[in-house]
Amino acid sequence: WYHDNLTRHAAEALLLSNGRDGSYLLRKSNEREDLYSLSVRGKDSVKHFHVEHTGTSFKFGFNEFSSLKELVMHFANQPLIGSETGTLIVLKHPYPRQVEEPSIYESVRVHTAMQTGRTESDLVPNAPSLGTKEGYLIKQGKIVKNWKTRWFTLHRNELKYFKDQTATEPIRALDLTECSAVQFDYSQERVNCFCLVFPLRTYYLCAKTGIEADEWIKILRWKLSQIRKQLEERNATLSS
Numbered sequence: 001w002y003h004d005n006l007t008r009h010a011a012e013a014l015l016l017s018n019g020r021d022g023s024y025l026l027r028k029s030n031e032r033e034d035l036y037s038l039s040v041r042g043k044d045s046v047k048h049f050h051v052e053h054t055g056t057s058f059k060f061g062f063n064e065f066s067s068l069k070e071l072v073m074h075f076a077n078q079p080l081i082g083s084e085t086g087t088l089i090v091l092k093h094p095y096p097r098q099v100e101e102p103s104i105y106e107s108v109r110v111h112t113a114m115q116t117g118r119t120e121s122d123l124v125p126n127a128p129s130l131g132t133k134e135g136y137l138i139k140q141g142k143i144v145k146n147w148k149t150r151w152f153t154l155h156r157n158e159l160k161y162f163k164d165q166t167a168t169e170p171i172r173a174l175d176l177t178e179c180s181a182v183q184f185d186y187s188q189e190r191v192n193c194f195c196l197v198f199p200l201r202t203y204y205l206c207a208k209t210g211i212e213a214d215e216w217i218k219i220l221r222w223k224l225s226q227i228r229k230q231l232e233e234r235n236a237t238l239s240s
Contacts, residue, residue, distance in 0.1 A: 001094035002068075003027045008037070008048065015041040015095060016132045016155065022092030026051065026068065040080065042089045044153065045134065045165075049080065133219050135212070136165075140188070140204040147190070147206070154219065157227060159196075174198070177227050182220040184213070196220065 003011070006027040015023050019041045029035035029050065036051040038060075051071070052059040058071055065071040072091050079088035134153040139161065141148065150161040150171070157177055160170035178198055185195040185204060192213040193206040207213035 001025045001096055003095075003097050008039075011037075011039040011048075012046040013132050015039060015046050016044075019095055020093060022090050023095050024072075024091045024093070025095040040089050040091065047080075047089060133216065136208075137161075137216070138190075138206040142201065152205075154223070157223065159220070174203070176220070176223050179220075179224060182217055182224060184217065 001024065003025050004027070006014075006025070008030075011025060011027055015025070021041060021043055024038060024040040027037050027039060029037045031050075034053050036053060038049045038051050040047050040049065049060065051068075054064075056066075058065045058068055060071055063071075063074065065074065072094070075091045077090075079090050132153075132155050134151070136149055137152050138147045139150050140146070150163065151165045151167065152159060152161045153170075157175065159174040159176060161172060161174075162170050174196070179196050180199075181197040183195060183197075185193045188204055188206070190206050192208065192210050193204060194213055194217050195205070196203045205216070207216060
């Protein structure tokens with residue numbers, strides 16, 4: 001379950017799409033040479049914890065362990081606190097580096113390719129479930145045109161938004177198979193905005209930064225291209 005050069009984004013994609021509550025893996029931290037990151041899946045999100053290697057032991061918060069096995073045994077029975085939400089997380093299921101489905105890693109490379117700004121034609125196909133993303137966006141209301149911050153999650157072909165990160169039930173789930181376009185929007189008096197065009201409504205969303213808006217647009221456009229591709233293949237099969 002040690003994944004040497006797995007990125008934070010790729011770890012989240014793997015654990016959200018293929019893991020379950022309590023799945024975990026260890027990877028190198030990009031902050032310091034002596035730091036590792038323990039990525040653990042909670043109910044609907046992935047938390048990342050620092051593990052410091054002193055040379056003779058592994059430090060995790062106020063605890064110190066002689067080996068990683070000892071650390072895992074400890075937290076298999078003693079819950080971790082899942083950051084600001086206070087969610088209790090237990091290390092139940094190690095996520096092995098050698099997995100049965102090689103397509104998982106192909107798919108994660110797709111996710112990573114999008115982060116590095118490569119074009120859709122460069123991407124590895126057949127990864128509909130692994131382009132995952134979550135984060136806060138500011139959304140314009142439908143009737144009253146005010147702006148409210150909402151927590152968004154993108155998984156498979158569904159974009160859901162919640163009142164905040166702690167909410168368990170979404171306010172709405174948008175089916176991306178019905179979305180016709182995703183693009184930057186300059187019609188609002190706000191920066192870093194983009195819109196999703198649906199038959200009955202256009203959703204206007206704003207990110208905190210231009211880079212974040214660009215990431216959302218890229219992954220959503222990639223989703224739409226995959227949906228169209230699947231539709232074309234289905235129609236071709238039916239017509240033949």
